[in-house]
Amino acid sequence: MTFGEIAQSRLHEIAACSQAGDGVTRLPFTPEHRAALDQIRGWMEAAGLQVHMDAAATLVGRCAGPEGSKTLLIGSHQDSVPGGGRYDGIMGIALACLALEKIRREGLAPACSVEVLAFADEEGVRFPTALLGPRVLAGTFDAAALGLADRDGVTLGAALAGFGGDPARLAALRRDPAEVLGYLEVHIEQGPVLERRAAAVGVVTGICGIERNAIRFTGETGHAGTVPMADRRDALVAASRFIAAVSEQAGQTNSIRATVGSISVHPDAVNAIPDRADFPLEVRSVSNEARQGFTDEMRALGNRIAAMPCHSR
Ligand SMILES: [Zn+2]
Structure with missing residues (x-):
């Protein structure tokens, strides 16, 4: 199989980690989230990454670079909107793992440390707050959000703790910008422009x-x-x-x-x-x-x- 075919088959397989119904519905801290992390862990291990889940329930796969090197963060969100597409978010995780797997198979090693990040909650569908993982890394997460509840009255803090995260340790996850080389995310275009131009890739120059x-x-x-x-x-x-x-x-x-x-x-x-x-x-x-x-x-x-x-x- 080519790497493109592997990507397609992985994205097809992980799309089944979803609530019943049309499209992909994968909310954070649910059995579907757990099942998806099991698959992502497999992708990370195939790329030779050291895997752990951090206190914000972000699955992290790390490849250590030369001593003292900075870390390139590559990631996206594993969660979806209700009835979402099978490429949204998860593709950025799948392709990052495959890129590192390719480098490894070719006997190469990155010149810096690299971490692949699978964020738990980006969409803000289950709780009235979004971007838990990225905010924690940036040091901009407001701990008051831990008290926000979903429709069933379960708070973000309780759901996170029940999933194996640790609300008390979120502040410690803040990354020192001096140790980070950059952040890279591959994301499906949620619009018609690339397809109309028959362009495979566009480079994002800004965020609205x-x-x-x-x-x-x-x-x-x-x-x-x-x-x-x-x-x-x-x-x-x-x-x-x-x-x-x-x-x-x-x-x-x-x-x-x-x-x-x-x-x-x-x-x-x-x-x-x-x-x-x-x-x-x-x-x-x-x-x-x-x-x-x-x-x-x-x-x-x-x-x-x-x-x-x-x-x-
Ligand atoms: Zn997305």
Whole structure:
């Protein structure tokens, strides 16, 4: 088998470590997580790595380099969103292990230490907090998150401890930047661009900052039959104009992604003019400046639409 075929077969096999249903559903600190770590451990051992699970339940496979060498971290998340894809996250772990296995088979050795990391909880699906493993390594994990509970009332701290982690030792996992050469992650592209260009690989040049703004348009409710069109203050009509304008204006940039993914309307009845429309506006950009500038413009636009006489909205 080629390395590509080995990667495909491993990714196919580990996709079965999932709750029943469509796609891959693998939440942290569950039997599916445990079963996945058993397979990942096998991949790491095949690459000649020394394997252990750290206090944050990150599975770590280490290949020690020359004395005093820095460590290159290569990793990704083993967990998934509900009904997720079979390449998301886990591919970055599988390919890192295979790359090191190839180097080993060819009788070569890396010029630095290398650690492959399989993070327990990146997605933030089970608990209302995300990126446990990476935050712990960066020293930015807020211990208060250990008290956050899942739907069944199990806290992150209890789930982690029950899985063999150690909430009391998380702070000790912080890496000294002086000892780290860098961090590398291979990740599936979650968009259409590479496929459209028939490009196998793209190099990430930045990570989007995300901001979410809660937007509300208010108007006046009334009966759908008796209030003349010219007399209406329909909050949903104003919101609709705003949402369409946001999408248009973001489309004229190449640096902004702006999305309204949900909306709630009051009174939410087929024969009532809406007096309230609430929705989140999510704005992403690799440039903080561009993102903030766009959000300011949209705020001004929202105010202009809200101030328009109802019949010209
Ligand atoms: Zn991912």
